[in-house]
Amino acid sequence: MLAKRIIPCLDVKDGRVVKGVNFINLRDAGDPVELAAIYDREGADELVFLDISASVEGRATMIEVVRKTAGEITIPFTVGGGIAEVEDMKRILRAGADKIGINTAAVKNPNLVLDGARKFGSQCIVVAIDAKYNEAWGEWEVYTHGGRNASGIKALAWAKQVEQLGAGEILLTSMDADGTKDGFDLKLTRAVSELLTIPIIASGGAGRKEHFYDVFTEGKADAGLAATIFHYKEITINEVKADLKQKGVEIR
DSSP states (O other): OOOBEEEEEEEEETTEEEEEETTEEEEEEEOHHHHHHHHHHTTOSOEEEEEOOOSHHHHHHHHHHHHHHHHHOOSOEEEESSOOSHHHHHHHHHHTOSEEEESHHHHHOTHHHHHHHHHHOGGGEEEEEEEEEETTTTEEEEEETTTTEEEEEEHHHHHHHHHHHTOSEEEEEETTTTTTOSOOOHHHHHHHHHHOSSOEEEESOOOSHHHHHHHHHTSOOSEEEESHHHHTTSSOHHHHHHHHHHTTOOBO
């Protein structure tokens, strides 16, 4: 069994880390390079940067952030947001990122997963899936465009498809749990984890250190991702890791 990972997530807009609720009322949470260096020192296993600047200027700024971050930290980091073609992946990887996160672009063009995996290797391709429970279907639906658009695609079938196309990892966000701080969506995470052989990063709902234990044991996730609780020091990575260690969970 792979050792479990703890991953802070940084939403970057115009070169700053921001935090809001559903992309509204964004508050400045600091300089991304500084925050990345702090998390590296505090024992994060990896980082995820999500570029939420839609503009071309935002993309140029993000490449600069990636370049500076790569020079400051030793842990792997993934960059996602607005990556629509293989050329975008190449620029981000060349700037120093270890992995690429794709979501909406993969739904629009599943071959992007295949092309990226062929060119850079599966280990570089992380497919982000934003899923919400659809009562009528009795299962989860994939959402795109930062959780704004329902795709009509079933999440479990999509997860299986991207694994077959060559994705090396899934970043699975439960839209139902996101921002609630009531814990990860264990049912969704477990369903995807049991279906696939590639690692699953669980996202959405972390509020207490115990939630990480639950998602690793009941949810069968390989990694747990959180943003707000780490940025505003509600819990530290060390506290989460100490709790897991004490409960016998193998961590990095």
